[in-house]
Amino acid sequence: MKKKQIHILTQRLKVNKTSVKGEFIETNDEKFYKISNYDKMPPFLISIVSATDHWIYISSKGGITAGRKNSDNALFPYSNDDVLHDVNEITGSKTIIRAADNGKLYLWEPFSEYYSGLYSITRNLYKNISSTEIIFEEINQDLKLKFQYSWTCSEKYGFVKTSKIFNESNSKRAVELLDGIQNILPSGVSHKLQNEFSTLIDGYKKSELISKYGVGVFSLSSIPSDRAQPAESLKAATVWSSGIDVEKYLLSSKQISNFRQNIFIEPENSISGIRGSFFIISRFRIKHNSSASWSFIAEINQNSGNMIALLKIIKQKNAYVLVLNDIKDSKQLLTNTVAQSDGIQLTGNKLNTARHFSNVLFNVMRGGIFNDSYNVEKDDFVSFVKKANPFVFEAHKNFLKNLEDQLTISELKSTVSSIRDPHFTKLVFEYLPLTFSRRHGDPSRPWNLFSIDIKDSNNHKVLNYQGNWRDIFQNWEALALSYPKFLESMITKFLNNSTADGYNPYRIFRDGFDWEEQEPHNPWANIGYWGDHQIIYLLKLLELSKEFNPDSLERLLETELFTFANVPYRIKDYQEILKDPRNTIEFDYKLNEQLIADEKLYGSDAKLVKKRDYSLVQVSLMEKLLLTLLVKMSNFIPGGGIWMNTQRPEWNDAKNALVGYGISMVTLFYIRRFVNFLKSLLSDISMNKFHLSSEIAHFFNTIHNVIFEINKISDGGVNNRVRKTIVDRLGIAGSEYRRKIYKNGFNGDKQEISAGMIIEFCDLCLSVIDSTIDENKRKDGLYHSYNILHISENEFKVTYLYEMLEGQVAALSSGHLSSPESIKLLTALKKSRLYREDQNSYMLYPDKKLPLFIDKNKISDDLVNKSKLFLSLLSAGNREIIYRDINGSVHFQSDITNSEELKKKMESLSDEQFKKYFKEELSLVLNIYERTFCHNEFTGRANTFYKYEGLGSIYWHMVSKLLLAVQEVYFNAVKSSAKKKELNKLKDFYFDIKSGIGVGKQPDKYGAFPTDPYSHTPSFAGVQQPGMTGQVKEDIITRFRELGIQIKSGKILIHPSLLKREEFLKKEELLTYSDLNLQEQNINCRKNSLAITYCQVPFIYSLSDTDNIVIHKKDGEEINLGSLEIGEEFSQPIFNRNGSIARVEVFISSDLIS
Template sequence: VLDGIQNIIPYGVSSDLQNRQSNLVDAYKKNELQAKDGIGIFALSAIIVDKAEPSEALKATVAWSTGVKNAKYLVSSLQLDAFRRGEEIKQEVDIKAEKGAYFLCADMVLKANSDKTWMIIADVNQSMVNISEISELINKKTDLIPKILEDIALGSKRLLELNGASDALQLTADKLRNTRHFSNTLFNIMRGGIFDDGYKIEKWDFVKYLEKANKKVFKKKQGLLKGLPEVFTHGHLKSLAKKDEDKNFKRLAIEYMPLKFSRRHGDPSRPWNQFSINTTNELDGSKILDYEGNWRDIFQNWEALAHSYPEFIESMIHKFLNATTFDGYNPYRVTKDGFDWEIIEPDDPWSYIGYWGDHQIIYLLKFLEFIEHHYPNDLATYFKQDIFVYANVPYKIKSYADILTNPKDTIEFDQESDEKIAQKRNELGADGALLRDENYFIYKVNLVEKLLATVLAKVSNFIPEGGIWMNTQRPEWNDANNALVGNGVSMVTLYYLRRFLNFLEGVIKNVPDDDNVVSKELAGFFNKVLSTLNENEQILSGKVSDKERKTVLDGLGNAGSAYRTGIYEHGFSSDKDTISKTDLLRFLEISKKYLDHSIDANKRDDNLFHAYNIMTVENDSEVSISYLPEMLEGQVAVLSSGYISGEASLELLDALKSSALFRPDQYSYILYPDKELPRFDLKNNIPSKKVEASALLQQLLKDGNKQIVEKDVQGNYHFNGTFNNAKSLEEALSQLPEEQYGNLVKKDRD
């Protein structure tokens, strides 16, 4: 019998190094057998670096076995074919420059109805201290299998405790439902994390967190920190924060959450994802409390976690809002120590920048609804407190005019700003990435402003009867909709925005204060948006024309553009203005009217609702809307919008069962219909009449120039096969020799 594992990766090989230079990695591999106890040690002969310095590899991946006596061991796969041919194999003790493997080979004689059990155990990041401990265990010659099973059971018990802390353990008559709930909860805490010990906080971690967040605040609060007990409650920390006059300390204390077991999104098919759960410091064995994740992964999973730990909902909301930008968007990743954004990497085809358009509304709304349900009127207490901040992401959204010209290229990466933020982070800590006013102080605002900044970002991109314009270089949560970026318009976000506005209206009505103090710049933005909505209210009496649609879009888009540009160029002045309760309620009321009108316009003949639409700029004064096939997320969103009646909801649910979205075999739904895609030979065919009508194409064909079009042997015309979209064509046209084809290109473009 030969049994084992192959392709063992040694310590010191990053995923990037393995993916890019696996042959080089193989050359550095050294696979050794500690023959006396059958331990396989898989290490690098040296850490792979391109520096003129020594770089020793002092840790290894280790494999060993128990349960088989007198076995031969292999530490590579070199002799597998010999074993398959029935040839004798020789034990391997030292193999260089080959992929690691650990096989045991032994003759076994089994009587009828008998069995033989053995185990192979492997572990990573092992030092000689660890290896000597394993060797000692093996050489005691006791039966190790019960000990291993005991250790596995202990790991399972700890996992049960982690998952149970998020209410994963339930017992119903439906075993499948119990299992599904357990697995769903486990996946949730693996993304969003789980609290270390209920509402208990350990001083060492809070102190470490504060120092990383803001060194000045950390230094200033030494007396308070020294007075903290080694373990205290979340309630005690909140009490300290609310009494403290230092707004930065107050904010950081409220945001603090002792989470663990969180890891980044781990889908390995995407090269930017990393799977890592860090629970223990490898240097000293101490506990690690940490979390990080893509925006949606973190906040979507905290939504569920809040039901198990409702007192942390305030921290979740503050973390969310303090990581959003003044222009109403969010960076793509959130961590315990701040937030990160994507940068442009010229050599990485996967690198890109932009904002996902749906991340700000529904995830935040779920938190706001939760806190208002559990702690009524708590939100209103933050309407007057300037303790919220803006994330300073080095992206600049282009002007409305530029976005109209090319809605797929709308964000500029500010390299200089990125470098300044990095420098400030190094000096101060995570707070170095927060937006500052024109006097270079961290700019602070209240909850009303943060919520308005989020809402106005959506309303200023509202296209009547179309939805919310997706013009920030990213789709919504479903990356299958990447092609919609730029010309896509989201009814999905509009449905959720309607629910958001309805919620906000209820909160504001119950606030006794008449005036809301916000930044002067945001107040100006608000007033322009409200004026546009008021001035065009008459279009809601019937179907909106393309001209009326463009008029509203111009008013809203220019308002957002002026606001953004002012802050990009000058920063916040720190001057404040007021928005009356009457104006705020009027804004919410009329915004809902526009949204409700659009929802009605997007009901399909089959009682389903449109999810995403396409906008087309027809000319300087008209924008048209066209529709896409049905999508499941549109139905989910409109059902939760709070607008359609119970009767209409029932009609929609019945229609879903009759739609192409329903899977009778699974009694479930798919995101969008299974489309019949065109065959390859039906794509990229240019009608002869189009070619004949183009003097440029005729000349190119005559000259034998294949940069733009080619003619096949059957006389059919096709674009150059390297093109993948209209941008490729534009670039190819610009590369044609100017003297030879310049006038013809200009004529065809005109």
């Protein structure tokens, strides 16, 4: 049957049949990525950023939220992304145009769906490379008009919406328009207040026009309160326009329909009790092939003084020029921020360079950027010391007073070395002058709240960082590539805030750390320790330190510098853990209150573990490293992995039901790498003995003995009974250590342990770990990721879960697999249920279909008939636990959501005749419930939801971890002289995985701008959660290694075997970068070259007949190195960022490039 055309009255609906397309374009002297026909894609969220404290989150449909600092300082209401996709008609930009043509007046409402299909239109979306500006464009082919509006930020003036209309016809056009912004929040409305009391808040809203200046003022009549006292509201949001003659101003959306219908509109000078808007009405003529543009400038939190100053600026003829100049300066400031972390590259692959810029941008947004390279501002350091430890501040007041106003971090460490105060030294070593950091909250991550704390109330710069533990340290790993001399401080910060029982607090910030508190009635609150925090994030920093600064770790191995965080959690004794592995931590309310009170009085160091004389407990690097390993090995399950018994999962919170009975092979894989590193570190140094705290030494000896005994067991000897015996001994050793330190702390005694004994322990650990890894190889060629522990009186049994991507990544990273074994794993992975062909990438775990609701809660007749209780209840018509429907099927009552609820229901049965069955049939009834719902297979919400880390989702951070793991395997294969066939196979896998990540995908395939990182892709939509993802860290690291940058023994090596010919320029282009003084510089790059910066030094690669590196020094001297290795003589000045090296030219033989 032929499809009929759809009509509205006599008008046939017009459909744009052209496809979505992505490409780079130049506009306004800037490079933008353009998505043509973006409206054919499902809506997606976009993050627009600034160099200061602005934030903008905008839907591709136009709905917007924006503000400064945090969600409590919003210009438009802060809502979740699903809401933003729906509010484009009522929040943000709104434009209605009446265009005259041939005696008729045509109504056109760009970006609205009200008149969908009546005009032939094309919609395009543009975002610049720096993510500081977005442009929406609608082209009306029937009216031959084009309309654009953009959003960007100005540090001095606020948020700027610029509108532009183009006349693409051959004649002059008369235009009348209404344009502006809607749903403006007055200052003083918090996120919570708006979300919970929005209709109440409307009652306080006042919108006023300062007519002489055309400024809208949006305020509250008073601060909302039910208290019997006045509360003046003394701040307001302001909006003004520039660039167009205004006929009328409107302060609400009440008369929008009047404009649509050409009904007379009353100017609005004062509106109360409803949402505020700022619209202008204007009429003008546009010549053919010409345009007109105008702007709206909005700002929040303006007091009376700010407003008077604004009116003075508006009065000036060049007011808008000032705004434009500040926008340009603000954009340049952000580019400088990214340049400081080597985000500027110029290659033949513009997608790769744009994505790298975004990766670096979001990496420093989360982890921070160093304020002024390695320089330390005296005032900030003094403030840091005073806030951390007032006693140390007082003791060294004169020293601090006499410090130079500006000095480097190396000079500061050198200066303090003469002071014999370990507490002061500790503060120096953990000091990190970072700024620009914030937690990764946004409208698609409602569980996290962000705060951009980069300036104080007087507008002075503030140095600060904050974030969840794993977020901060993984972003610092990538940051350290550009600031390797801060690695020591990063490691110190990590170790100074780890606990004496071997774990880490939840959040970390400049002035300490904090933890989650017990909230019994909050279903989203929990306490506990994440099991993945301690190993891999620390190890990656240690590995970098060893390569960049070969002697640094050795110097710290015996230095008693490191402290312990005093988190008010107390892990239960081993025997108590066995009774209930899901409830293993007691919250010490008294200690919690004491620590919070002490911090207010004595600074953030008051939350560290102290001796009896109140001085800080400080131990060596060796003690910290060993303790980290010992705690993990005390939870080792032979054949299974590491027992997850601290009430929190590993990185994937959606797998939190693994807690208690879950066993992590993932952590065991990383422990293998950690042990190998420790062994290598000790083998490379001259030290042959270490002094350990007696408590840690005893812990070491006990675990050493058990691991030794495991190694004596013959192959196949670890059965379920033997496994329990081993785990008992390991668990009791951990329990005894904890009991000592919880009760008495560290007594100060030291015990000597030889380096040889620690190396022997490493070998013993590697042996039992490797045996367990081999046992966990699956029949399909993959490796188990997480297993389940079944506890009985005399046995510990291990069973396996389904395949997961995380385990394959960790197995590849562990160093256990050879090149051929890695290839087999990757081949199996591509054939597995984890592979999603539509995205050429990998899910976290296989997708599965959940039962239909109508089939979900049915108890089979044979199970019903097994229970006397069930039969009795049904016979009596008692519906407290089960009921029978009209078709005869039996169901559990809907408020029985798990077995615990069922147990409570059985205990509280109202009739005595049923209570007798409680003891008799409890086990049977629970088993029936389990067989009905299969809760033993439940590993967390990942089993039951469809977004984020849920069913069918690709979690891009894990795919980028896979990419990095394969890259590591590839370079290890190169190092071990693997066969060319193996190297080529690994290289193919690497680039196949990279292509799946998406930078080369078209926008409709990717789901958004492919130049931006996003967190995940569900099965039913494009990418979700923009920008602030840990993925960026891995992508930065792999990018530099693709470009050949490798660090070994304090030297830079160029190994370009992953560098593709397409990265080299097809024509001469200009590299524009910021030097170490943040001055803009330019270098002409020839055809067949590319340019990057590393530690802010330009590296210019060129194809050549031979390999060579030429060092260009600042004084003009040129040094030919004759190879692709830069010795320490020149590498260290680059790492030190001292400016002595102007640039580096790298000449690469064409034969090396594929």
